Amino acid sequence: xxxxxxxxxxxxxxxxxxxSRQDALGxxxxxxxxxxxxxxxxxxxxxxxxxxxxxxxxxxxxHHVDMAGLAIFPGKTFRWVGExxxxxxxxxxxxTQLNVFARFSPRLGPDQRKRPFLFLANIDPELxxxxxxxxxxxxxxxxxxxxxxxxxxxxxxxxxxxxxxDILMVNEAEARQLTGETSLVRAARHxxxxxxxxxxxxxxxxGALGFxxxxxxxxxxYPLETVVDPTGAGDSFAGGFLGYLAxxxxxxxxxxxxxxxxxxxxxxxxxxxxxxxxxxxxxxxDIQERYQEFWRLTYFGSPADAPLPVGSxxxxxxxxxxxxxxx
Amino acid sequence: xxxxxxxxxxxxxxxxxxxSRQDALGxxxxxxxxxxxxxxxxxxxxxxxxxxxxxxxxxxxxHHVDMAGLAIFPGKTFRWVGExxxxxxxxxxxxTQLNVFARFSPRLGPDQRKRPFLFLANIDPELxxxxxxxxxxxxxxxxxxxxxxxxxxxxxxxxxxxxxxDILMVNEAEARQLTGETSLVRAARHxxxxxxxxxxxxxxxxGALGFxxxxxxxxxxYPLETVVDPTGAGDSFAGGFLGYLAxxxxxxxxxxxxxxxxxxxxxxxxxxxxxxxxxxxxxxxDIQERYQEFWRLTYFGSPADAPLPVGSxxxxxxxxxxxxxxx
Numbered sequence: 228x229x230x231x232x233x234x235x236x237x238x239x240x241x242x243x244x245x246x247s248r249q250d251a252l253g254x255x256x257x258x259x260x261x262x263x264x265x266x267x268x269x270x271x272x273x274x275x276x277x278x279x280x281x282x283x284x285x286x287x288x289x290h291h292v293d294m295a296g297l298a299i300f301p302g303k304t305f306r307w308v309g310e311x312x313x314x315x316x317x318x319x320x321x322x323t324q325l326n327v328f329a330r331f332s333p334r335l336g337p338d339q340r341k342r343p344f345l346f347l348a349n350i351d352p353e354l355x356x357x358x359x360x361x362x363x364x365x366x367x368x369x370x371x372x373x374x375x376x377x378x379x380x381x382x383x384x385x386x387x388x389x390x391x392x393d394i395l396m397v398n399e400a401e402a403r404q405l406t407g408e409t410s411l412v413r414a415a416r417h418x419x420x421x422x423x424x425x426x427x428x429x430x431x432x433x434g435a436l437g438f439x440x441x442x443x444x445x446x447x448x449y450p451l452e453t454v455v456d457p458t459g460a461g462d463s464f465a466g467g468f469l470g471y472l473a474x475x476x477x478x479x480x481x482x483x484x485x486x487x488x489x490x491x492x493x494x495x496x497x498x499x500x501x502x503x504x505x506x507x508x509x510x511x512x513d514i515q516e517r518y519q520e521f522w523r524l525t526y527f528g529s530p531a532d533a534p535l536p537v538g539s540x541x542x543x544x545x546x547x548x549x550x551x552x553x554x
Numbered sequence: 555x556x557x558x559x560x561x562x563x564x565x566x567x568x569x570x571x572x573x574s575r576q577d578a579l580g581x582x583x584x585x586x587x588x589x590x591x592x593x594x595x596x597x598x599x600x601x602x603x604x605x606x607x608x609x610x611x612x613x614x615x616x617h618h619v620d621m622a623g624l625a626i627f628p629g630k631t632f633r634w635v636g637e638x639x640x641x642x643x644x645x646x647x648x649x650t651q652l653n654v655f656a657r658f659s660p661r662l663g664p665d666q667r668k669r670p671f672l673f674l675a676n677i678d679p680e681l682x683x684x685x686x687x688x689x690x691x692x693x694x695x696x697x698x699x700x701x702x703x704x705x706x707x708x709x710x711x712x713x714x715x716x717x718x719x720d721i722l723m724v725n726e727a728e729a730r731q732l733t734g735e736t737s738l739v740r741a742a743r744h745x746x747x748x749x750x751x752x753x754x755x756x757x758x759x760x761g762a763l764g765f766x767x768x769x770x771x772x773x774x775x776y777p778l779e780t781v782v783d784p785t786g787a788g789d790s791f792a793g794g795f796l797g798y799l800a801x802x803x804x805x806x807x808x809x810x811x812x813x814x815x816x817x818x819x820x821x822x823x824x825x826x827x828x829x830x831x832x833x834x835x836x837x838x839x840d841i842q843e844r845y846q847e848f849w850r851l852t853y854f855g856s857p858a859d860a861p862l863p864v865g866s867x868x869x870x871x872x873x874x875x876x877x878x879x880x881x
Contacts, residue, residue, distance in 0.1 A: 264867040433760040447772035474863035536801035540591040
């Protein structure tokens with residue numbers, strides 16, 4: 228099944244301890260689309276300026292991303308300038324030039340209005356809401372992202388979006404900011420009461436937690452020797468997540484859990500290089516192999532097969548299991 | 555099989571956002587011993603002052619902890635005063651009174667010298683080394699802990715200890731401080747080259763990573779609604795870890811992985827209350843149940859049973875798997 232993403236296509240200038248890049252292809256919709264393209268067909272709704280380069284368009288076309296919804300306005304493409312220090316979990320924005328993106332108002336074509344999977348990337352919640360209104364019928368699954376800028380600036384509109392998405396993806400700081408709760412568990416419960424059936428809390432190098440009313444899932448981040456550039460990790464996570472669900476059609480709790488792992492897989496590739504350099508050049512085998520590595524990283528054997536040798540040291544006659552074999 | 559722990563028995567005064575306690579039973583050996591006592595017999599080598607209360611001794615006796623190695627010196631028991639802010643991952647030490655602990659020099663009895671499992675809790679590395687010398691034969695498994703104070707103060711002695719333990723347990727900051735590496739993966743590789751066959755990096759609310767030459771393991775921390783007091787979490791982790799290995803006798807990679815989960819289980823109980831309040835009153839069922847919860851938290855289904863529906867969008871004729879079911 229196919230996916231629609233509404234978000235940004237941007238040119239990023241980024242500096243990290245590993246180096247820097249100028250005006251490299253980026254943006255939430257771009258990372259999402261390339262990550263999800265390995266799993267399912269994806270259409271982008273976004274806006275760029277007339278300076279958008281043919282080679283950048285080709286990156287998306289090479290991934291068979293449907294670009295009918297990419298509007299081209301006179302003017303310059305959205306630009307982001309950022310920096311990361313040793314703590315790669317926090318981006319320092321040095322400059323944001325909205326350029327043509329300031330005039331962006333998503334218009335969905337007839338085909339796009341029927342997409343069963345929708346990702347509302349981090350844009351103005353009023354625009355996110357407009358996209359939802361334009362859908363011909365309720366998609367099977369709507370996933371939404373946001374950021375501190377909208378939490379502070381448009382809390383009302385954002386509340387409405389949160390009420391209307393199936394899955395909300397936020398980072399730790401955003402979860403706390405949205406709810407006033409320090410505990411992530413309480414923050415997630417708080418958000419679940421506002422509408423979504425799942426809340427995914429992204430924690431950068433510490434992985435992600437998924438909360439539903441009935442289950443909690445934890446996925447680690449892939450332990451990498453070097454993180455080159457964390458830009459786009461969250462949107463790549465979302466792309467892997469939704470790509471997996473669209474391809475498998477598995478909207479059970481187990482499916483959501485696996486989708487989180489696939490999201491972590493795709494994010495791990497993104498941060499291994501600047502921009503899209505690694506993410507855009509993967510083979511299916513690369514992805515399968517890293518998915519297997521997540522399995523080895525986390526699988527510790529079913530408790531049903533090997534119950535814990537645990538006893539009660541405090542009750543007479545119920546010594547710990549190991550005691551029988553002492554000294 | 556039985557365990558020997560050499561460490562501190564202390565009286566802790568702690569303040570957290572959830573409240574405070576004065577002179578509550580604590581210390582690395584105490585947390586370790588109580589946590590491991592649910593799995594295997596454990597002997598403590600430590601020192602207290604003549605102010606050590608009968609009720610505190612009883613906590614350990616109730617857990618059948620062998621206290622023959624608890625020396626009682628004239629004077630006051632080791633006291634630690636600390637505080638945690640909203641960031642529960644970092645303790646702020648307000649006061650440390652070594653008291654009789656300053657005179658502590660571990661003397662192992664004939665039985666203790668034969669223990670197959672040894673935990674060298676966070677004490678002066680010269681004392682850790684003395685304990686190793688006193689062992690009659692090389693234990694099956696030696697696990698060592700340390701802290702920033704010794705990394706700065708006794709780097710040479712610590713290097714020797716690290717060369718002699720099988721498993722080194724440190725937190726993120728300590729791993730970086732010991733190696734000068736920012737990347738945990740590189741820090742762990744660096745430490746593995748110094749002797750241990752496994753390095754466990756504890757990350758507080760973010761769980762733990764285990765590194766060996768052949769495999770890496772990730773375990774989440776249990777997502778708790780409220781963390782009351784993180785004191786003792788690391789030693790409870792070590793207690794669950796070594797307790798499981800001593801009870802199961804499973805020193806394979808899989809065993810180490812499960813031991814990390816059991817460590818996380820025990821640490822999760824400790825932080826749910828002040829001091830030992832929760833850890834000392836567990837039933838075997840509590841422990842089994844939480845172990846099962848870790849399973850549900852992390853198990854996402856074997857990739858062998860359900861390979862990823864992934865394709866290569868960049869190669870002609872090799873569309874993503876999901877494409878076949880579009881639109």
